[in-house]
Amino acid sequence: MNRKWICVLLVIFLTGCQQIYSVEDRAIVQILGYDYVEKDVLKGTVGIPQYGEEEVRTVEELNLTVNAESLKDFSQQVEKESSKPLSMGKLAVTLYNQKLAESGIDEFLDVLSRDPRVGRNIYLGVVDGEVQELIEGKYNQNETTAKYVKGIMENNMQRNFPKTNLHHFLYAYYAEGLDGFLPYIKKRNSHIQISGVALFDGGKMVSVVTDEDVLTLKLLLEEVKEGALPLSPEMGSVGMEITDSNLKYEVDNSKDIPEFDIKVKVTGFINEMKEQELESTQTPGLVNDLETEFKNHLKASADKMIAKFQEDQTDPLGLGNILKNRRRNFDKEKWEEQYPEVPVNVDVEVKITGTGISL
Amino acid sequence: MNKISGKQGVQIPEQFLVTPMFVFFIIHSMQVGVGILGFEGYIAEHSGFDSWISIIMAGVFIHLLLWMLYNILRDSGGDIVSIHRDVFGKYIGGFFSLILSIYFLLLALTVLRTFLEVIQVWIFPSIRIEFFTLVFLMLIYYLVIGGFRLVTGFCMISVILTLPLLLLKFFPIDVGSVNYLYPAIEHSLTDLLKSAKATILSFLGIELLFVFYPFIKHPQRSVKWAHFGVFFTVLIYLATALVAFIYYSEEQLEHVTWGTISLWKIVEFPFIERFEYIGIALWVYVIVPNICLAMWGASRIPKRLFNANQKLMIVVYCAILYILTLFLDDREIVEKINTFTSQVGFYVLLYIPLLFVITKVFYKVRNQHES
Numbered sequence: 001m002n003r004k005w006i007c008v009l010l011v012i013f014l015t016g017c018q019q020i021y022s023v024e025d026r027a028i029v030q031i032l033g034y035d036y037v038e039k040d041v042l043k044g045t046v047g048i049p050q051y052g053e054e055e056v057r058t059v060e061e062l063n064l065t066v067n068a069e070s071l072k073d074f075s076q077q078v079e080k081e082s083s084k085p086l087s088m089g090k091l092a093v094t095l096y097n098q099k100l101a102e103s104g105i106d107e108f109l110d111v112l113s114r115d116p117r118v119g120r121n122i123y124l125g126v127v128d129g130e131v132q133e134l135i136e137g138k139y140n141q142n143e144t145t146a147k148y149v150k151g152i153m154e155n156n157m158q159r160n161f162p163k164t165n166l167h168h169f170l171y172a173y174y175a176e177g178l179d180g181f182l183p184y185i186k187k188r189n190s191h192i193q194i195s196g197v198a199l200f201d202g203g204k205m206v207s208v209v210t211d212e213d214v215l216t217l218k219l220l221l222e223e224v225k226e227g228a229l230p231l232s233p234e235m236g237s238v239g240m241e242i243t244d245s246n247l248k249y250e251v252d253n254s255k256d257i258p259e260f261d262i263k264v265k266v267t268g269f270i271n272e273m274k275e276q277e278l279e280s281t282q283t284p285g286l287v288n289d290l291e292t293e294f295k296n297h298l299k300a301s302a303d304k305m306i307a308k309f310q311e312d313q314t315d316p317l318g319l320g321n322i323l324k325n326r327r328r329n330f331d332k333e334k335w336e337e338q339y340p341e342v343p344v345n346v347d348v349e350v351k352i353t354g355t356g357i358s359l
Numbered sequence: 360m361n362k363i364s365g366k367q368g369v370q371i372p373e374q375f376l377v378t379p380m381f382v383f384f385i386i387h388s389m390q391v392g393v394g395i396l397g398f399e400g401y402i403a404e405h406s407g408f409d410s411w412i413s414i415i416m417a418g419v420f421i422h423l424l425l426w427m428l429y430n431i432l433r434d435s436g437g438d439i440v441s442i443h444r445d446v447f448g449k450y451i452g453g454f455f456s457l458i459l460s461i462y463f464l465l466l467a468l469t470v471l472r473t474f475l476e477v478i479q480v481w482i483f484p485s486i487r488i489e490f491f492t493l494v495f496l497m498l499i500y501y502l503v504i505g506g507f508r509l510v511t512g513f514c515m516i517s518v519i520l521t522l523p524l525l526l527l528k529f530f531p532i533d534v535g536s537v538n539y540l541y542p543a544i545e546h547s548l549t550d551l552l553k554s555a556k557a558t559i560l561s562f563l564g565i566e567l568l569f570v571f572y573p574f575i576k577h578p579q580r581s582v583k584w585a586h587f588g589v590f591f592t593v594l595i596y597l598a599t600a601l602v603a604f605i606y607y608s609e610e611q612l613e614h615v616t617w618g619t620i621s622l623w624k625i626v627e628f629p630f631i632e633r634f635e636y637i638g639i640a641l642w643v644y645v646i647v648p649n650i651c652l653a654m655w656g657a658s659r660i661p662k663r664l665f666n667a668n669q670k671l672m673i674v675v676y677c678a679i680l681y682i683l684t685l686f687l688d689d690r691e692i693v694e695k696i697n698t699f700t701s702q703v704g705f706y707v708l709l710y711i712p713l714l715f716v717i718t719k720v721f722y723k724v725r726n727q728h729e730s
Contacts, residue, residue, distance in 0.1 A: 007501070010494070010497075011494055090632075113614065116480060116635075119624060119632070119633065120621070120625045121625055168534075171608045171611055172608070173611075174610040174611035174613075174614060175608030175609065175611060176609070178608065321608070325408070328545040329545065
């Protein structure tokens, strides 16, 4: 009996051997950004929230910026300036400036994927302009930059922006015949704005999909459950709210050069219509016209975009990966040679289910 | 009981026996250990996303071996020690039994050391292993001296407690893409077999039946439960692998050391941001019965061989485990141990068909001789 109790006591006391970290004594890094200075020199900025007294309820952000030669050097440099040990567990956003992204972010990805303390759901992004400026900027929202940027990305990926985070990017980064993409964001006065999609080839950024094509890209990548699709104002501006979309990839394997068929089916309703040349909304023919109009718009946008992908040798749609999974003896080098000339047929179908409650 | 088994005298008093149904839990918890936390990368190494076929192949192989095991044990009516004594004589047979005992110790060591590695990498990088192992082994010792029935009970708790973890597979399925997982069987049979061999480490454990067979109340009635246990393991591995293939890209898998734990990382609840900590903590319930069973098997053999005191043997084996754990202290060695155990386990499994043939011939000849 006695011995049992000794064992129990031992267990209790032995737990004290592990070092304890208290939240107050850690500098919790929430946002992290890197700028390109010159070759082999980078500038890193971290954002650490400073929680004020309970009554005041302010959240200030402490930003540390250092120049460093490598990533390892960077964390040492930051540690030198920080009064508390840095903690990466709550990291929510990592940003790279465009120049750095263009020169390759492989090293950064390696560090992120290795660290067990960093979550897989964190957001990555490419910044048009200086990352330091963006992180250090003061914004109207009463929240930290990290939360602000994270909120923007979360919100947009629910709607018009294709889903991407660290995991998605790593998935594409390692996969053969699939390239990753990241949100392309920009600071505008006292706001931050997503202005497009930065496309990568491996770890290097190669081009940008501009704002008007982003939704088309999302339609080609995943099933969209909500999103807004405005139409060019030739026949009066019309807005469509997407309620559902369907996506199907097919490969014609029989020939030497594979042929891809992408079938997109969009369902939605009209929620905005500024009549200019439109006669009347009651005409049943109008809905059909609009459907064709949207269809042509989406198809043109998709064709243009895919042609650009092929020109830039980047494959965010994962055509190579699909081919690899459906064809025996996939030859990566041969595929890369073929890719710019591979025919990709996009077939869009638009179905408008309603025009709202007023005529 | 027939004449032969009466002679061997492996009679266990009824209060130490377990009902046939528990064989399901014993077999299953002996098989599922640390392997499942990171086997996705190993099996995909040779045949990529096609390696789910290898899991089924390995599963069929294990079912076959289980059938042989039951056949051997039914013919002899005893356990491995008496079989070895009958077939190979006192000294050579005893030597073989002793090797099996050491093999079980090796299994325990692999599981314990690998799990400590997981704790070091994922939760406490600066943990003092010497203390942690000590506490852990005290727990193991406490459970094993409680006897086979206690360990069996713990196995059941472990299976039931960790079953809800399977529900978490929902998260990676939600995130992952099925578009790239198309069943194109492009790997050759050799590649698939290589993957199947790599899966074997995760399936090791059925050989423990050699030792605990006399502890089953109506041994032959447990056959279906044992097969059911193996089948359940195969199902779980299959589900785990498929989910990993949905979540990771084929090349990404090569860069992931602990596939299953990394999957837990994306599980997010409002009240907990990092689920892997809970997952790893819960996994102790899988590890403990696993090591307990191996230790019990390891210490049971010397008892049958030399009538040694089993408690003393457990103390000795725990001490050996403790010392070895302290010496094996870096990632590479852990990796090597896993490969080594996998190799040894593979040969132990191959020994089963061999023994099957030998015993078939042996008992046939003996029966003819006697009649």
